[in-house]
Amino acid sequence: MSAAAPQTWDEFMEGVWKQNPTFVMILGMCPTLAVTVSAVNAISMGLATLLVLIASCGLVSMMRKVTPKEVRIAVYIVIIATFVTAVDYAIQAISLALYDALGAFIQLIVVNCIILGRAEAHAAKNPPMPAMINAAGMGVGFTIGLLALGVVREILGAGTLFGITLFGAGFQPWVIMVLPPGGFFVLGGWLLLFSWMARRKQRALTVGSDHA
Amino acid sequence: MRDQPSSDKKVIPIAVAAPDAAVPESPTAAMIRTLGLVSAICGLIIVGAYQGTYDAVAANKRIATERAVFKVIPTAKSIAEFIAQPGGGITKVGAGDTAIPPGAVKFFAAYDDAGKLAGIAAEGGAKGYADTVRIMFGYAPECQCVVGIGVVSMRETPGIGDKIITDKDFLANFTALDLKLKADLSALANEVKAVKHGSKTGAWQIDAIAGATITSRAVGKAINDSAQALMPRLVPNLDKLRSKS
Amino acid sequence: MNQPLIEIRSAPHVQAAKTVETIMRHVVYSLLPICAFYVFQYGISALASIVVVTAACLLTERFFVRTGTQAGRLSDYSAVITGLLLALTLPPGFSLWMGAVAGIVAIALGKALFGGIGFNVFNPALVGRAFVQAAFPTAIATYTPSFLAGRFTEFIPSSLAWPLMIPADTAAWLKAKNLDALAGATPLAKWKFDGVIANADELLTSLSGHMAVGPAPALILICGLYLAARRFMDWRIPLAILGSAALTAWLLFAFDPVRYPNPFFMLFSGGLILGAVYMATDMATSPVTPKGMWVYGALIGLLTVVIRYYSGLPEGVMYAILIANAASPLIEKITQPVPFGRGALDRARKRATYPLNPGYISREEASAVTPKKRFLPKKPKK
Numbered sequence: 001m002s003a004a005a006p007q008t009w010d011e012f013m014e015g016v017w018k019q020n021p022t023f024v025m026i027l028g029m030c031p032t033l034a035v036t037v038s039a040v041n042a043i044s045m046g047l048a049t050l051l052v053l054i055a056s057c058g059l060v061s062m063m064r065k066v067t068p069k070e071v072r073i074a075v076y077i078v079i080i081a082t083f084v085t086a087v088d089y090a091i092q093a094i095s096l097a098l099y100d101a102l103g104a105f106i107q108l109i110v111v112n113c114i115i116l117g118r119a120e121a122h123a124a125k126n127p128p129m130p131a132m133i134n135a136a137g138m139g140v141g142f143t144i145g146l147l148a149l150g151v152v153r154e155i156l157g158a159g160t161l162f163g164i165t166l167f168g169a170g171f172q173p174w175v176i177m178v179l180p181p182g183g184f185f186v187l188g189g190w191l192l193l194f195s196w197m198a199r200r201k202q203r204a205l206t207v208g209s210d211h212a
Numbered sequence: 213m214r215d216q217p218s219s220d221k222k223v224i225p226i227a228v229a230a231p232d233a234a235v236p237e238s239p240t241a242a243m244i245r246t247l248g249l250v251s252a253i254c255g256l257i258i259v260g261a262y263q264g265t266y267d268a269v270a271a272n273k274r275i276a277t278e279r280a281v282f283k284v285i286p287t288a289k290s291i292a293e294f295i296a297q298p299g300g301g302i303t304k305v306g307a308g309d310t311a312i313p314p315g316a317v318k319f320f321a322a323y324d325d326a327g328k329l330a331g332i333a334a335e336g337g338a339k340g341y342a343d344t345v346r347i348m349f350g351y352a353p354e355c356q357c358v359v360g361i362g363v364v365s366m367r368e369t370p371g372i373g374d375k376i377i378t379d380k381d382f383l384a385n386f387t388a389l390d391l392k393l394k395a396d397l398s399a400l401a402n403e404v405k406a407v408k409h410g411s412k413t414g415a416w417q418i419d420a421i422a423g424a425t426i427t428s429r430a431v432g433k434a435i436n437d438s439a440q441a442l443m444p445r446l447v448p449n450l451d452k453l454r455s456k457s
Numbered sequence: 458m459n460q461p462l463i464e465i466r467s468a469p470h471v472q473a474a475k476t477v478e479t480i481m482r483h484v485v486y487s488l489l490p491i492c493a494f495y496v497f498q499y500g501i502s503a504l505a506s507i508v509v510v511t512a513a514c515l516l517t518e519r520f521f522v523r524t525g526t527q528a529g530r531l532s533d534y535s536a537v538i539t540g541l542l543l544a545l546t547l548p549p550g551f552s553l554w555m556g557a558v559a560g561i562v563a564i565a566l567g568k569a570l571f572g573g574i575g576f577n578v579f580n581p582a583l584v585g586r587a588f589v590q591a592a593f594p595t596a597i598a599t600y601t602p603s604f605l606a607g608r609f610t611e612f613i614p615s616s617l618a619w620p621l622m623i624p625a626d627t628a629a630w631l632k633a634k635n636l637d638a639l640a641g642a643t644p645l646a647k648w649k650f651d652g653v654i655a656n657a658d659e660l661l662t663s664l665s666g667h668m669a670v671g672p673a674p675a676l677i678l679i680c681g682l683y684l685a686a687r688r689f690m691d692w693r694i695p696l697a698i699l700g701s702a703a704l705t706a707w708l709l710f711a712f713d714p715v716r717y718p719n720p721f722f723m724l725f726s727g728g729l730i731l732g733a734v735y736m737a738t739d740m741a742t743s744p745v746t747p748k749g750m751w752v753y754g755a756l757i758g759l760l761t762v763v764i765r766y767y768s769g770l771p772e773g774v775m776y777a778i779l780i781a782n783a784a785s786p787l788i789e790k791i792t793q794p795v796p797f798g799r800g801a802l803d804r805a806r807k808r809a810t811y812p813l814n815p816g817y818i819s820r821e822e823a824s825a826v827t828p829k830k831r832f833l834p835k836k837p838k839k
Contacts, residue, residue, distance in 0.1 A: 068238030082254035086261035093268035176591035
């Protein structure tokens with residue numbers, strides 16, 4: 001890749017692609033498997049996590065100079081919990097049906113290791129702007145991951161996409177896809193696809209350098 | 213390789229090297245100051261979020277409740293929330309009261325266009341196959357029976373347990389499910405119960421869905437438990453609810 | 458690779474002229490009469506189901522063998538067995554496209570994922586069935602009566618559903634034939650939901666009436682006897698399963714004859730005989746120690762009866778076998794025989810090589826192809 005690409009863009013794309021939380025780092029599996037029964041649920045969960053990520057990483061980064069290392073985890077958790085609570089209220093205000101569908105997993109964003117990981121590994125050492133861009137990348141990557149699962153599970157499990165019927169009335173839903181095992185099957189399928197792609201790329205790279 | 217993931221990689225050496233490195237301990241005062249500062253900021257954010265969303269959340273909850281009640285009592289146009297006190301007697305719940313005294317049962321009185329009582333709606337819950345099945349049922353005072361049910365929340369197996377929403381034969385049980393009280397108004401005359409598919413004999417029995425007996429039984433138990441607690445207190449006070457106050 | 462020069466195993470040191478292929482071929486032969494009887498019962502729909510499911514298994518097998526991700530060959534017949542068994546466990550009117558899904562899942566998830574023949578942890582046919590059981594719970598519980606008039610010329614309507622579409626309602630079709638919709642319930646479902654117990658002789662032969670059952674248990678037992686007599690299958694496992702199921706059912710029957718059906722009904726209804734003879738005895742997924750086989754079989758029998766009595770499902774053989782498959786490495790470990798000459802007090806500390814049971818043919822002897830490992834070097838060259 002060209003070194004001339006702006007630093008911020010690299011910072012953003014790292015979370016979206018190279019370090020994708022769902023497909024590369026396999027982080028935050030609990031919401032990934034639990035709420036992705038439909039594309040709408042998946043995208044809402046992803047956006048909620050994205051908001052919490054950006055806001056808490058921004059605040060952590062702003063406070064990094066005055067945070068003594070002994071109490072840093074406590075500070076991070078308090079900050080994250082605050083924004084999760086705020087997002088929780090916001091979702092209740094937007095739609096109660098969505099709130100019921102996501103259930104306890106909104107509150108459980110607090111313990112999502114992506115967020116604490118970002119705060120500790122990146123936001124605590126960088127100024128607010130890069131920290132928030134990096135967090136946004138991670139959040140977008142997570143949202144993409146959830147959406148990938150949600151789309152497949154909704155199409156097979158209900159024959160719809162974003163609530164729009166795809167196959168007409170006679171569609172036979174695959175009940176397993178909206179049950180927990182379906183989440184594992186679909187995640188496994190995506191991981192297989194991505195690792196296969198990565199291997200092909202690796203092989204092309206190795207072969208290419210051998211010739212050179 | 214590129215240099216930018218280095219920010220991640222630095223974590224490990226710092227975490228490992230921290231104990232033996234000569235990093236001075238932070239003074240206690242600094243820690244307390246930071247924690248205090250963080251708490252203050254976070255407190256402000258939470259209060260702000262709560263205040264900012266309070267009206268929208270309350271409106272959403274009200275709409276959701278109304279929709280659930282209107283579904284089980286089709287003629288209803290407006291609702292009022294009441295509490296049946298443990299010692300008997302009912303009190304109206306005003307806006308803002310959310311706490312329910314222990315042993316009390318919450319229910320909704322539904323009124324039609326003319327402000328006359330269209331029916332009573334109450335919630336009930338019982339353990340189903342996967343999780344608690346919470347339902348709302350509509351009660352018609354004229355026939356002393358259940359005239360409709362709606363599912364508030366459940367996590368039953370799709371395609372099997374969730375037939376309680378769609379199965380026509382099952383829903384036909386709830387057009388006139390008997391909830392008559394004993395003569396002394398102490399309890400239901402007949403316990404509401406789900407029976408095996410095809411063996412319904414009394415108007416107080418629920419014909420279970422074949423293959424979804426556990427969920428059907430949960431619906432029966434939810435109605436029974438709720439009605440056993442509510443009806444003896446409600447029926448003597450029905451006159452107070454006749455018209456919209 | 459450093460191959461050991463001498464391979465030491467416990468007795469008997471007999472060279473048998475049996476290969477995986479021979480065994481598998483004979484299992485297929487022994488399955489043919491059962492399939493024929495099944496087609497005789499349900500007609501053209503059953504035939505189509507067997508053909509489609511087996512073809513799905515074979516094509517999937519071929520794909521994974523070709524891509525080099527799985528050991529084995531197409532000609533070793535194991536995929537055929539998986540396909541035939543899977544088709545026999547599905548209802549005859551099961552939509553063909555769902556049958557194809559079951560076949561693909563059986564080979565892909567049940568076998569190729571673990572590396573192919575001999576490496577699978579669970580019985581592939583049952584993995585396929587478990588998947589469609591969870592995916593299409595309504596379709597898999599919809600049986601139709603056997604020995605219908607015109608079964609050789611007319612498909613059961615649910616068979617011919619378009620892919621991804623809901624199969625046609627068989628109840629309406631049966632009504633047009635002047636049959637009660639309940640006639641389509643299996644004996645186990647009738648017992649579970651209606652408390653009706655079928656007669657013993659009907660169960661044993663599946664011949665009388667329009668009972669919605671699989672192939673006759675008596676026929677399966679005869680075919681199983683052939684396999685056991687030719688030592689293509691270990692007789693201990695079916696015997697242990699049937700014995701433990703009968704004992705459990707008999708104990709409960711003696712305890713409360715009103716609530717629990719008689720042991721005979723438990724043994725010969727549903728898929729217990731088919732499961733015991735053909736599925737539980739899968740060599741790769743069952744223990745190889747003789748003592749372990751008894752434990753394994755007893756576990757399956759017990760679980761089957763417990764699931765049938767106390768769960769929401771009428772049939773429990775499938776889950777019982779899958780659970781026992783998962784437990785079989787552990788069973789093997791705790792039932793290691795003591796090598797000759799060693800006292801019981803002086804047990805081997807480390808695990809010895811597996812003692813070779815006469816019925817068990819190791820992979821080396823079968824000249825099976827080891828999977829082509831295509832791992833990349835750990836670090837890409839710079």
